[in-house]
Amino acid sequence: MPRRKVTPELIKKMKELRAQGWPYQKIAAKLGLSVMTVYNNLKKAEAEKPKEEVAEEKKEEEKKEKKSFFRRLFGK
Incomplete structure (x- = not known):
């Protein structure tokens, strides 16, 4: 079976x-x-990102986690 070119x-x-x-x-399938x-x-692809972009994404993820915790804690 031939390999698929990425x-x-x-x-x-x-x-x-x-x-x-x-x-x-699931992505692979x-x-x-x-x-x-x-x-x-x-x-x-992640390693090729500029450091500023990676830092920005990490901050956004942390904000989402904080909101999720608050919502879980207080049901809002």
């Missing part, structure tokens, strides 16, 4: 699905790739 469009789709919370296994191909490409 294109920038596929990497973009991987990022979108991962951002939606999809596990690597949907795109017809191995789990390790998905994992390695997403890690490589």
